[in-house]
Amino acid sequence: MSAAIPELRQFDEAELDRVFARLEADAAAQARMLTGGESLEAFRLQWLGRKQGLLGQLSAAWLKSAPTEAKPSLGVRFNRLKAQIESLLEESRQQDQAGSQASGLDVTLPGAAPRVGAEHPLVKTMAEIVGVFQRMGYSVGLGPEVETDFYNFEALNFPPNHPARDTQDTLVIAGQERKPLRERLLMRTHTSPVQIRSMLEQAPPLRLVIPGKVHRNDAADATHSPVFHQVEGLCVDTQITFSDLKGTLDHAMKALFGSAVKTRFFPSFFPFTEPSADVQISCIFCGGKGCRKCKHSGWIELLGCGMVDPAVFEAVNQRRSELGREPVYDTRKISGFAFGMGVDRIAMMKYGIGDIGLLYSGDLRFLEQFA
Amino acid sequence: MNILTQWLRSYLPRLPVDDRRLAEDLTLRGIAVEGEFPASCGGTLYEMDITTNRVDAMNHYGVAREAAAIYGLHLEPLAPAAPLVENRTGAGFPVRIEAEDLCGRFTARMIRGVRIGPSTGTIARYFAALGQKQILAPVDVTNFAWMDMGHPTHVFDLDKIEGGIVVRRARAGERLRLLDGSEKTLTGDDLVVADEEKPLALAGVMGGWDSRVTEATRNILVEAAWFDPAAIRSSSRRHGLHTDASHRFERGADFNAAPLANHLVTRLVVEQSGGEVEGPLVDVKVPALAARTAERPAIRLEVSQVRRILGKTADEEGAGQGIAEEIVARHLKALGCDLTRQAEGEYAVKLPSWRLDLEREIDLIEEVARVHGYNRFANTLPAFQGTVRELAHAAQEAAIRQTLRALGYTEAVGSTFVSAEEAETFGCAELAGGVEGAVAMGNPLSAEAGMLRPSLAPGMATMLAHNLHRDVSVVRLFELGTVFAGSTAEVKERLGLALGATGAAKAGGSLYRPEDALFYEVKGAMETLLGKFSSAQSAGSLSFDAAGLPDWIEPGRGARVWLNGELVAVFGELSAAQLQARKLRQPCVVAGIDAQRLLADALRQPVVTELSRFQAVERDFSFLFPDAVTWAAIETALQGSAAQGASPAKEVSDLRSLRPVEIFRDPSGKAVPFGSYSLLLRAVFQSKERTLAEQEIASWTEWVVARLKALGGAQRV
Numbered sequence A: 001m002s003a004a005i006p007e008l009r010q011f012d013e014a015e016l017d018r019v020f021a022r023l024e025a026d027a028a029a030q031a032r033m034l035t036g037g038e039s040l041e042a043f044r045l046q047w048l049g050r051k052q053g054l055l056g057q058l059s060a061a062w063l064k065s066a067p068t069e070a071k072p073s074l075g076v077r078f079n080r081l082k083a084q085i086e087s088l089l090e091e092s093r094q095q096d097q098a099g100s101q102a103s104g105l106d107v108t109l110p111g112a113a114p115r116v117g118a119e120h121p122l123v124k125t126m127a128e129i130v131g132v133f134q135r136m137g138y139s140v141g142l143g144p145e146v147e148t149d150f151y152n153f154e155a156l157n158f159p160p161n162h163p164a165r166d167t168q169d170t171l172v173i174a175g176q177e178r179k180p181l182r183e184r185l186l187m188r189t190h191t192s193p194v195q196i197r198s199m200l201e202q203a204p205p206l207r208l209v210i211p212g213k214v215h216r217n218d219a220a221d222a223t224h225s226p227v228f229h230q231v232e233g234l235c236v237d238t239q240i241t242f243s244d245l246k247g248t249l250d251h252a253m254k255a256l257f258g259s260a261v262k263t264r265f266f267p268s269f270f271p272f273t274e275p276s277a278d279v280q281i282s283c284i285f286c287g288g289k290g291c292r293k294c295k296h297s298g299w300i301e302l303l304g305c306g307m308v309d310p311a312v313f314e315a316v317n318q319r320r321s322e323l324g325r326e327p328v329y330d331t332r333k334i335s336g337f338a339f340g341m342g343v344d345r346i347a348m349m350k351y352g353i354g355d356i357g358l359l360y361s362g363d364l365r366f367l368e369q370f371a
Numbered sequence B: 001m002n003i004l005t006q007w008l009r010s011y012l013p014r015l016p017v018d019d020r021r022l023a024e025d026l027t028l029r030g031i032a033v034e035g036e037f038p039a040s041c042g043g044t045l046y047e048m049d050i051t052t053n054r055v056d057a058m059n060h061y062g063v064a065r066e067a068a069a070i071y072g073l074h075l076e077p078l079a080p081a082a083p084l085v086e087n088r089t090g091a092g093f094p095v096r097i098e099a100e101d102l103c104g105r106f107t108a109r110m111i112r113g114v115r116i117g118p119s120t121g122t123i124a125r126y127f128a129a130l131g132q133k134q135i136l137a138p139v140d141v142t143n144f145a146w147m148d149m150g151h152p153t154h155v156f157d158l159d160k161i162e163g164g165i166v167v168r169r170a171r172a173g174e175r176l177r178l179l180d181g182s183e184k185t186l187t188g189d190d191l192v193v194a195d196e197e198k199p200l201a202l203a204g205v206m207g208g209w210d211s212r213v214t215e216a217t218r219n220i221l222v223e224a225a226w227f228d229p230a231a232i233r234s235s236s237r238r239h240g241l242h243t244d245a246s247h248r249f250e251r252g253a254d255f256n257a258a259p260l261a262n263h264l265v266t267r268l269v270v271e272q273s274g275g276e277v278e279g280p281l282v283d284v285k286v287p288a289l290a291a292r293t294a295e296r297p298a299i300r301l302e303v304s305q306v307r308r309i310l311g312k313t314a315d316e317e318g319a320g321q322g323i324a325e326e327i328v329a330r331h332l333k334a335l336g337c338d339l340t341r342q343a344e345g346e347y348a349v350k351l352p353s354w355r356l357d358l359e360r361e362i363d364l365i366e367e368v369a370r371v372h373g374y375n376r377f378a379n380t381l382p383a384f385q386g387t388v389r390e391l392a393h394a395a396q397e398a399a400i401r402q403t404l405r406a407l408g409y410t411e412a413v414g415s416t417f418v419s420a421e422e423a424e425t426f427g428c429a430e431l432a433g434g435v436e437g438a439v440a441m442g443n444p445l446s447a448e449a450g451m452l453r454p455s456l457a458p459g460m461a462t463m464l465a466h467n468l469h470r471d472v473s474v475v476r477l478f479e480l481g482t483v484f485a486g487s488t489a490e491v492k493e494r495l496g497l498a499l500g501a502t503g504a505a506k507a508g509g510s511l512y513r514p515e516d517a518l519f520y521e522v523k524g525a526m527e528t529l530l531g532k533f534s535s536a537q538s539a540g541s542l543s544f545d546a547a548g549l550p551d552w553i554e555p556g557r558g559a560r561v562w563l564n565g566e567l568v569a570v571f572g573e574l575s576a577a578q579l580q581a582r583k584l585r586q587p588c589v590v591a592g593i594d595a596q597r598l599l600a601d602a603l604r605q606p607v608v609t610e611l612s613r614f615q616a617v618e619r620d621f622s623f624l625f626p627d628a629v630t631w632a633a634i635e636t637a638l639q640g641s642a643a644q645g646a647s648p649a650k651e652v653s654d655l656r657s658l659r660p661v662e663i664f665r666d667p668s669g670k671a672v673p674f675g676s677y678s679l680l681l682r683a684v685f686q687s688k689e690r691t692l693a694e695q696e697i698a699s700w701t702e703w704v705v706a707r708l709k710a711l712g713g714a715q716r717v
C-alpha cells in the first residue's frame, strides 16, 4: 500500500489547498484500512518515517523549489498534515486495543460476584415493624422465652381455669408439678409477659414495642407452627384513650403498608384488654376491591388490640407492692392500650409465602430469595 | 353456630335492613357473621363466629337482642307466649337440691299422656334448613329451645323416676350409663340429677340412658336448671364429654331463663306430642347463688370514666367530643341493663341475668363502645413526654448479622428444641464453665423435641442436612437465637450463634490442602466476626487450639476459640458418626459461638494507624519444616508470643507484617520428605521514620533465617 505522490503544479493557495486536501484524504483512507499491529507501524513509517517517510520527502522537495513568499504557508500546511496523521494513528491504536479485548470476552457470561447472605424474612419484617414504633417514640422491650405462669397468665388476667392455660395449648417445662402454680415454668405463649415485667420496673408514662419468639403446642401445618414470632406494643399514661389506640394503629399500618391503607376495628376478646378489638386493613393487593388474597372481602385481618384491662394494672400494683415498689398504676387515673401482631403471618402475606414451615426449615432455596 | 334470619325476624318483624346489611352491622359489633347462605325455609343462614365470653348471644333470641340494640328496636321480653292448660289437681313434682353450692335453680314439670311421633311444623322446617337431625319430638323440642333461647333443658321418662328428684354430688364409684351409650364411673366431685334410688343424669353435661325418652314413653318430666360453671367444667373434662349443655353451663347460663325454658319446652312438647300438663311448675332456688348471678348488686358507672377510656368520637354531631351521656344510657338499656341516675353523669347499673360476663364498670364501657360501633370513634395520636430507651445490645446484634451476611452466610431460624441425644452429644461445648445442664420439656411436641436447645449447633447440623438432602450442595447459614441451660428448677437463657458451611470452598489455593479449605474458610469468618469486637482488638487476643473438642467434631478437624483466654466458640467438621447418622456424604463444618459473651463487649472502634511515607521492602523465605512446627510457633519466634503482647522483636524493629504465602506437602515424598512441609514466608519491612538501609535489611534477613533454623527449619534455595 502506498500513497500516490501528487503533482504540485504551482505554489498558489488554491493549488496548495487542492494538493494537501488530497494528501489528507489519502491518509484517512489508508487509516480506515488498518488492521492493527504491524500495519500500524507500516502506516507510520510510510508517512512519518525519518528516512523514507512521504512527508519528509515532499517537504524537502517542495520547500526547496518554493518561492520565498510561499514557504511559510507551505510549512504551516506540512505541520498540520503531520498532526492529522498522528491523530489518525492514535485513533487506530486505540481501536486496535479495544478490539483485542472484545475478542477475548463473552460479556454475556454471568458475572462472578461473591455470594452475599440473605436477611431472614422474619427478622426483616420484625425490624420493619419495630422501626415504625421506634419512630413514634416507643422503646424496645425484651424478655425471656421461658416464663413463669405468673407473667404469662396470672398477671394478664387469665383466670385459673382459662382454656389457654391448658397444657394442650402451652408447652411446659418438665418437673413443675410441685411448684406453686404462679412459679411454674413454661414456654411463653405470647410476648405479653414483657408488658408486665416492664410495668413492674417502670412507672408510667410507658411506650414499649416488644418483638420476640413464642411457642404453642400446635400441630404444624401450612399456617400453624409450634414456634412463631410476635410484635406487641404497650402505651400507658394518664390520658390514653381508645381513640388514641385507633389513631396509633392507623398511623402504624399506613407507615408499614402505604398511606392508602385504611383500618377498621371489630369487637374481640382478650383476657388482658377491655375493650378489645381485632383490626383489619384494606387489602394491600387489590386496594379493597376484592381479590383471592383477601378472600374477596377487600380486608385483611392483621392484629389484635385493646385498652389494658384494669385487672392487669391491679395485678401489677399488687406485685409492685410485694416487691416494695409504689403501686403507681392507679386504674382511675392511668389508662393504656396494648396491641399485638403475628410477624409470621405478615411476612407470609407480604412475600406470598404459602407454608409457614419454610420460615423454620433453613432451606437455602427459600431463604436465598431474600438476598 | 348457625342462625336463620327468618327465625331472627320472627322476634324483630320491623328490622329495617336486609340480611346482607344485618350481617355486616352485627359483625362490626362483635357478633361476627362468617358465612351467609340461602336457607331452605327462606331468608339466609348465617354461620356465626362469636367469642366464647358471649354465650348469651349464641342463639336466636340473643342475636335478636343485639340487633334490637343496634337499630333501637323494641324486643318483647322472653315470656310464656300462651298460658299453659294445666291440670291443677295434681301437686308439683318433688324436687330437692342437696348440693346447694353447685345447683342454683331447678325447675320441673310433668306432662302425662304423650304420643310420640316425628316433629312437624316450624320445628321440622327450621331443622331442615339448619341440617339438624330429627330424633324424637320431645328431644327435638329441647334442641329447638336451645337454639331459640340458649338455655339447656332435658326431658326424662317420668315413669323411670323413683320417688322425687334429688340434685346431689355423686357417690364415688357410682355408675351411670349416659345417652351416648357410654358407662361412666362417677366421683364425689360429679354433680348428678338423681331420684331417691339412683343417678339419672350427669347434671349439666348429659342425660342418662335408662331415663331417656323413647317412642314408648307416655309421661314426661321437663327439667330446666342452673348449675355452677366450675363444677360442670371439671365434670365435663373429667369424663371427656363436651356437649352444648356443658358448653353453656361452663361459661355461665342465665339464672332467670330456667323457668322460661321449662315453659317453652313444656308448651312445645304438648303441641308436638299431645298430653296434658300436670301440676304447677316446680321452681326450687338457692338464694345464695341467685345473689351471685341474677340478683347481683348494681355497679356504679361514671360517664366521665366512659369518656376517659374511649376518647373522642368521629360522629358528625359532637365530632371530636366524648360520647354523649344519653347515648351511653341508651346503649346499656338496650342490652338489658337497668339504669338508675344517681347524680349528674353517674348511674347505678343493675346487670342483666344473662350477662354474667359483665361485672365491672370497664365491662359496661366496652359494651357502650361495641354497640356504638368501634369505627365511630376518632383516630387520635397521644402526646408523649417519656424518654426512649435504647436497647442495650442492638448494635452488636446488628453487627453480627451484617458481618455474617457480607461473608456469604444466610440467616436461618431453626427449632427451639432438640432430642435428648442431641442435647447430650452437643451439650453447650462453646460455653465457658459454670453454664451447663439441659432442660427437659414436660409435654414435648415429639420425641425428637424433648429438650430445650443447649446450643444452636445441633439445629445447624439439622439444617445443613435438610439442604444436602435436597441437592443443595453449597450452603452457608447462620442462626442467632436463644439457647437454654440450667435445670427444670431454673432455666438460664443466653444468646447463641451458630455457623454452618458445606460444599465448594475455594480450592485450597497455595496455602491450604483442598480438603482443609472449608475449615479455614470458616475460621476466616470467625476471625472477621470476632474482630468486630473491642476485646479482639489487641494482637494475640484471639487464639485457637485443637484440644478438648466435643464428640460431635471429628478428631483433629476442629478448634476451640479463645478471646483473651476465655472460651467463646468451638467449631469443626461434623464427626463421621454425625455424618452417618444424618446420612451425609460431604464434609460439613459447624460452629457454636457464645454470642452472649460477645454482647458484653463493645464494638471495635477503628483507630487509624498513620501510613508510612517510606517504601516497604518485601523478603521471601523458603524453608522446610517438620510438621510439628506450627504457624503459631513461627510467628512467636519472629514476633514475640501473644502472652508478651506480640510486640516486635527488638532485633527487627521494623517488621511490618509476616504471612505464609505458600505451603506445600508432597504426597510422593520426593520434593518434600514425608513428615515435613515447605513454607514460603513473606516478611514486609517498613519504617515510619526513614528509608531502610540495605545493610539493615540484610542483617534482619539473617536474623530471621537464624530464628527459623533454630525452630528446626531448613532453608531452601
Ligand SMILES: [Zn+2]
Pocket: A283, A284, A285, A286, A287, A288, A289, A290, A291, A292, A293, A294, A295, A296, A298, A299
Ligand atoms: Zn384483595
